[in-house]
Amino acid sequence: MVDKNDRRGSTGSPGMIQKAASLDAQEITEAELKAINKHTLEPLAAEDVFTFKAVLCDNELDRTHEKFTLKALQDLQKLFVGKTVIKDHERCADNQVARIYSTELVADPKALTKAGEAYTQLVAHCYMVKTASNADLIAEIKAGIKKEGSVGCAVSHVYCSICGTDNAKNYCRHWPGKSYEKEGGTQVCTFSLDGGRDAYEFSLVAVPAQKAAGVSKSYTGETVYEPEDAAGSPETPEEGNTQTDSEKAATLALRARLAASRVKLNTQNHK
Ligand SMILES: [Zn+2]
Numbered sequence: 001m002v003d004k005n006d007r008r009g010s011t012g013s014p015g016m017i018q019k020a021a022s023l024d025a026q027e028i029t030e031a032e033l034k035a036i037n038k039h040t041l042e043p044l045a046a047e048d049v050f051t052f053k054a055v056l057c058d059n060e061l062d063r064t065h066e067k068f069t070l071k072a073l074q075d076l077q078k079l080f081v082g083k084t085v086i087k088d089h090e091r092c093a094d095n096q097v098a099r100i101y102s103t104e105l106v107a108d109p110k111a112l113t114k115a116g117e118a119y120t121q122l123v124a125h126c127y128m129v130k131t132a133s134n135a136d137l138i139a140e141i142k143a144g145i146k147k148e149g150s151v152g153c154a155v156s157h158v159y160c161s162i163c164g165t166d167n168a169k170n171y172c173r174h175w176p177g178k179s180y181e182k183e184g185g186t187q188v189c190t191f192s193l194d195g196g197r198d199a200y201e202f203s204l205v206a207v208p209a210q211k212a213a214g215v216s217k218s219y220t221g222e223t224v225y226e227p228e229d230a231a232g233s234p235e236t237p238e239e240g241n242t243q244t245d246s247e248k249a250a251t252l253a254l255r256a257r258l259a260a261s262r263v264k265l266n267t268q269n270h271k
Contacts, residue, residue, distance in 0.1 A: 014221030022150035023054035036101045036127045050138045051127045058121040060113045065176035075196025077103045089203045098128040156195030157220045165188045168219045175215040175226045
């Protein structure tokens with residue numbers, strides 16, 4: 001069940017976007033068993049496997065004022081097939097609890113998004129081989145106790161609704177969720193995530209992904225925070241301190257090294 005993608009850390013993948021996902025147990029059918037057995041070395045029987053489905057993402061604006069385009073969902077639909085499902089973002093072999101054996105886009109033509117598109121969800125179907133070690137996890141999913149996940153992916157373009165800049169290439173001065181004056185009145189800035197670039201992980205988590213307080217952008221791999229909020233935001237002074245501390249530590253280490261080399265020099269000179 002190990003594939004080369006799993007060597008990547010769950011953090012530190014440049015431009016990785018994290019979103020909350022929800023999951024549910026599902027009944028296994030013959031067709032699904034067939035799809036599962038495309039991913040296994042030896043065919044599995046229905047009684048050997050437990051399956052569940054998860055909504056990985058959709059095309060509605062989320063609470064961080066970002067939305068995936070249908071194109072992004074279509075790309076991600078292909079990219080997520082065959083990916084392993086891990087627990088608590090830990091990418092070791094022991095933590096690969098399930099695998100995505102198929103994905104589908106489920107559109108609801110009666111429900112329109114704020115942008116006027118048919119509301120569409122990217123649904124992943126996952127299977128687990130029933131073993132003693134994952135019996136608890138299966139029971140938790142069946143009982144609806146374990147029902148949250150976190151999805152990590154990257155997209156090719158992140159378009160600003162105010163100026164049209166692709167923030168996956170260059171950050172513009174606008175921040176998702178903030179209001180700006182435009183011709184015809186005030187507009188709330190939203191970011192449109194377009195074109196799936198990579199599917200990093202689907203992780204079952206105890207606590208779903210929460211975006212840090214304050215508005216930030218990290219689409220290019222570099223994280224920037226909104227300056228206005230920075231003054232009042234609790235994590236900024238901390239971050240400032242951390243930087244100062246690490247700078248201090250670096251200075252101290254440098255001084256220590258210089259002192260050590262001086263001592264060495266002195267010792268040599270005194271010989
Ligand atoms: Zn902009």
